[in-house]
Amino acid sequence: MMYMRGFIDRYQGSAKSGEWNWLLQRVSGVALLVLLLGHFFVEHFVGHTGLTYQAVAARFASLGWKIFDLTFVVFALYHGINGIFMVIEDYVHSGWRVFWKGFFWVVGIVYLVLAAITVLPFKG
Amino acid sequence: MADIDVRIEEFDVVIVGAGGAGLAAAIETGGSKLKTAVVSEVYPTRSHTVSAQGGINAALANMDEDYWIWHMYDTVKGGDYIGDQDAMEFFTKNAPKTIIELEHWGMPFSRIENGKAYQRAFGGQTRNFGESLAHRAVACSDRSGHAMLHTLFERTLHQDIAPYVSYYSEYYALELLMDKEERRPIGIVAWDMVNGGIHIFFSYAVIFATGGNTRNFRTNTNAHVNTGIGWTMCLKAGIAIKDPEFIQFHPTGIYGVGNLITEGVRGEGGYLLNAKGERFMKTYAPHVLDLASRDVVSRGMAMEVLEGRGVGPKKDHCLLKLDHLGHDFIMDKLPGIWELAYKFVGVDCTKDPIPVQPTAHYHMGGIPTNVDAEVVDWDGEKEVPIPGLYAAGECACASVHGGNRLGCNSLLDLVVTGKQAGRNCARWIIEEKPVFPNPPEEFIADKYAKGIIDRIKGYYEGGEGTVSMDAIWEDLRDTMQENVSVFRIEEKIAAQVKKLDEYEKQFKEVGLTDKGLTFNTELAEIFDLESLLYVSRVETEAALARKESRGAHSRDDYPERDDENWMKHTFTKIDENGKVEIEYVPVRTKPLTAPTFQPKKRVY
Amino acid sequence: MRLQFPCIYIVAERIMDWYNGRLHHIQYKWHEGFVAWLFHRITGLLLIFYLFIHEWAITTLQTPESFTKAIAVLENPVFKVLEIGLWLVASYHAVNGLRVVLTNFAGAAERSNYKGNVWIFWVIFAIVFVAGAIPMIMKL
């Protein structure tokens, strides 16, 4: 069984075990369950006819909604992009894996910034 | 046809067969840091030990008081006094130690409330020299063989042992290479099934553990790979086979297909019924009823059928009733049985009885060995060990089972003799430092493996043959079942000898249709059939010669045991012309320390 | 030469492989769990790409005029239907995600119930989806 050594090492003692990603995927998923339902409810069911710039801006202006929306975006981005990573790890085994993961890291950060500069400046 | 590669490798020890016995030996040799090759036709966990259900005997006394000497007595009596008592003593004395070692290696035994291993009653196992039933078989629900084989295999993967053990799975062993002058083995020739090609293993020592070979019977419990290549390799190398006439018929094979229903079912309280719904074992074994030794029960069943009390449209089988044990009990202790009965005959055994019939199961005989698991020659006066050649497990005959093996003694035999072979082999190599048999390459190809390579080339270059291998095989199975089964009689056995001559002639006409080198199972089957012809030959001739009834060998024309003339082992050899030579060898009746058990009439 | 399944890259070759039965793992029976997972993966990806578009849209619609214009476009029934589609995707992913979490942590995959659980999930999903979709349809 000597030839097995290298093979076994591939699995042993890797610092990046992926358990955090896995766990957080589930935690963020369950959190999103609450957040998403809230978000969807507010955006699409309540006062749909009154969906005007003013109404939205007024909502964004309150600190509570700012926190809610930002949490939602952070969780959704984390969960979604982590999900994309999972898909990449499943199907991409060549050097492209690094590229795609890097790409979505950048996308994630850009969107986080975008979300912040969209939500935070509202003053009502 | 492309050339056949010949590859050569050197090892300290080559073990042929990776069943329980082979792995136990590998643990010992590997543990002694000897470079070991384990050659097997199938991946180790696919060996037939995996099918064993019932359990392993050992006088652990977890359930009730028990001593190895009681176990030894049962073994001697069960074997109808033809067993070698020194080997039997070694075997039963070492049993508890062996089981505990297996437990330490991780075998998942069923447990009793106080945490010790569970033991069940099994056929022929008694306390205080036949007084009452003993609970002696440690079990792992009804998957004991599976658990044991996996445990042994896992042990060889342990970091202490794994570096020394190389597995050659899916290598078909073909020939034992012997140094004719020194009369010692120098290695084996095997066929690499996956890629094609000959692989020669040179080594100090060879250990045989190729298991059973009852594939030559119509209904049998054995796996497709159990074709007795170990016996054939030895016969071809001029080594004798001991007691081949003793073939055990297990009472409870599933009707029609032969798959085994463990004796454990009867140990747990199941019993046999005939067509009238009677518990007929009352007549044949009034004391222990259905838990008499296997030959007795099988004969009882055969008698019932002969006298017209068989079940079914053909009145040719009996029923095994166990529904009274209760659904939960069956599902807990016998789940595999439920599955087998349900799958193979559609019987839900928690409700209905299972149709069963006696089924060829086990060979008591085999490659002759002494207590140290060394293969021996008979020089006319005494047994002379062949240095460096060992055998263990079902293919060997020490003989710890005599004329009839008791249930659950075989799994024990595998580990005890397997370890014994491994240990003695390691000791021999390390302490006695033999010279390595090392012939040069061209020499090897020319001299040692030439015959077999030419034969394989012949198959590849030759035609597709005029006789179908399967026709011979099917016919062989039918005639063996007909003529050499539970009851034997002179004319029938003699007729079988003639049949075998015919088959051998036909076999010469068999050709190969699949000319590929990659995973050619047809080639393997040709060798399987050849091997079965050898095996059938010695079985039949030895059965013809033994004119008495003893253990599993039961002659209608000589119904009594004849201790005066036949208290001796048969050593059969096949010479170059295919003729069988039989010699008789006295039984080793003197145990190592215990007093000799004198032959008595065997009643259960 | 042994056939190596997972290492065939070119599309044309893949089609040939399918035809020759070489890629036969794709032809594996579509069991309940597999279907549920496949949709989960697809809906997850749809959702994250929707989020990308959605957020980008909101960011660009910072002035009241552009916002009102956009809302006017969204009033189009086509978008209303698309919105129901979004709800379909989101509610599927959410309910099935919960099932996955229960499988991991609450033993929702016993041999006796693993297939049944997937069917129960379909029922719950249907209820959730319909309950949410009714107000949307009413607004059509």
Add this chain to the structure above:
Amino acid sequence: MALKEGDKVVFKIFRYDPEKDKAPYYKDYEVTITRTGMMVLDGLNQIKWEQDHTLTYRRSCREGVCGSDGMNINGVNTVSCMSHIEDYNANVLTIKPLPGFPIIKDLVCDFEDFFNKYYVVKPYLIEKDPPPGRERLQSPEDRAKLDGLYECILCGCCSSSCPSYWADPDYLGPSAMLNAARFVFDTRDQGSDERLDAVNSIHGVWRCHTILNCISACPKELNPTKAIAGLQKEILKRKY
């Protein structure tokens, strides 16, 4: 569909001989039912012995305990020796080698990678303390934790049915992890930290998407998904 003796069923079998064929193909054979309750393996034997000697497949115990003959029958993995022809309710059975495993010839797959992954989880009891003179004690309840784990026959049906296993060549697969669980949940074992280390990787327990194909495929009716969930929880429990 009840089959009678003498009925015919077509076996559409995947054939590939690396020495002769450029690409695999399917070949039809007619199998005659010779007894009720005939298994697919009996059908294959009939073909091999009576019609086409070149058909290649593995088999040994013919009672579902050795795990040699895992194959894909009508789209589902199972061991052929325990699959009734009848149960498929079809006139045509499509028989293929295990998906996702490299193919050697016809229905014979290469298990090397599968077994290597099995070795990765250290499938043997690791004891640190010297064992006692007698057997180690274990209560029936503790022993019961091994039920549903130790019965694995390494047939490969589960791993080969798993879409994660097809997608990720390094994925350990349900079988290896079930065998890891066999030792992790054995109260006698003392080396489970190392073992959990081996499965605690993106190619280990965290790669399972609970697709559940493995449960339906297992001919021994084990539950790899549950075993994997158990390992996941055990890793989290031991760390936090």
